[in-house]
Amino acid sequence: MLAGLDPSGGAGLLLDIKMLTLLGIKSAGIPTTLTFQTTKTFEDWVTVEKKHFERMLKLTLEDMPLTGVKIGMIGCPEIFSLIAHYLKKFRDQIKWIVLDPVLKATLKKDLYRGEEFLELLKEDLFPLVDILTPNIAEAQVLTELKIEKFPEDLHKACLRLKAYGVKYPIITGYRRRGRIYNYFLGERPKIYSVRELPLEFHGTGCALSSLILGYLLLGNSPEKAMQRAIQKLSLLLKKGASLKASSGLQLIL
Numbered sequence: 001m002l003a004g005l006d007p008s009g010g011a012g013l014l015l016d017i018k019m020l021t022l023l024g025i026k027s028a029g030i031p032t033t034l035t036f037q038t039t040k041t042f043e044d045w046v047t048v049e050k051k052h053f054e055r056m057l058k059l060t061l062e063d064m065p066l067t068g069v070k071i072g073m074i075g076c077p078e079i080f081s082l083i084a085h086y087l088k089k090f091r092d093q094i095k096w097i098v099l100d101p102v103l104k105a106t107l108k109k110d111l112y113r114g115e116e117f118l119e120l121l122k123e124d125l126f127p128l129v130d131i132l133t134p135n136i137a138e139a140q141v142l143t144e145l146k147i148e149k150f151p152e153d154l155h156k157a158c159l160r161l162k163a164y165g166v167k168y169p170i171i172t173g174y175r176r177r178g179r180i181y182n183y184f185l186g187e188r189p190k191i192y193s194v195r196e197l198p199l200e201f202h203g204t205g206c207a208l209s210s211l212i213l214g215y216l217l218l219g220n221s222p223e224k225a226m227q228r229a230i231q232k233l234s235l236l237l238k239k240g241a242s243l244k245a246s247s248g249l250q251l252i253l
Helices: 012-022 050-063 077-089 117-128 136-143 152-163 204-217 222-242
Strands: 002-005 030-037 042-047 068-071 096-099 168-176 179-185 189-195
Touching: 002 012, 002 068, 012 030, 012 204, 030 050, 030 077, 050 077, 068 204, 077 117, 096 117, 096 204, 117 136, 136 152, 136 168, 152 168, 152 179, 168 204, 179 222, 189 222, 204 222
Parallel strands: 002 030, 068 096
Antiparallel strands: 030 042, 168 179, 179 189
């Protein structure tokens, strides 16, 4: 798992590891960035030093049998250039690569730096990715398309993400008439929806993408992994809603 470290455990690397642990899958975690936040506020973030990140990544990849990788917040081009390099080097043994392109914090603070970040992300990393899980805002930034009409605009955005080399784009979090829709484009489109809950949750994107990786590693097809991940996350969020745990999934895990 490669992601930002949220010390509250409500998102990022710690939550990613919790999701795989729930499914009985052992995982390793390497922080790409360090964030300064609580369950309610987000102050700032810094990138892990390039030499330290590379040392952790190299040691982990050489030590552990690796079958899947989940990538969350990356932060800067220097970090994802290293990620791309090592993914290419070890690609033969990696069955699945899932990327959740975290671009903004809940308080709309940018979570990446560098004018070239987005273009390099699309050119260098997307062709290596099996599953990409942007939310609506992230998909609009990455595709430079407005997503308004349902489901036409979701389909157009997914087609553009496929054109960048992503095998299975999934756009999450489209809200419509009291439900939340997730649009999956594989051999053919599939739409998965759940009832919208009366609370806003922190970390749902991280949790969903990690669960998708987990179910893929358990032998499910991408379509089935998506379905099972949504069902699992929905159960967790319903539990959180009953406890009024709006400050984060870490309160119910």
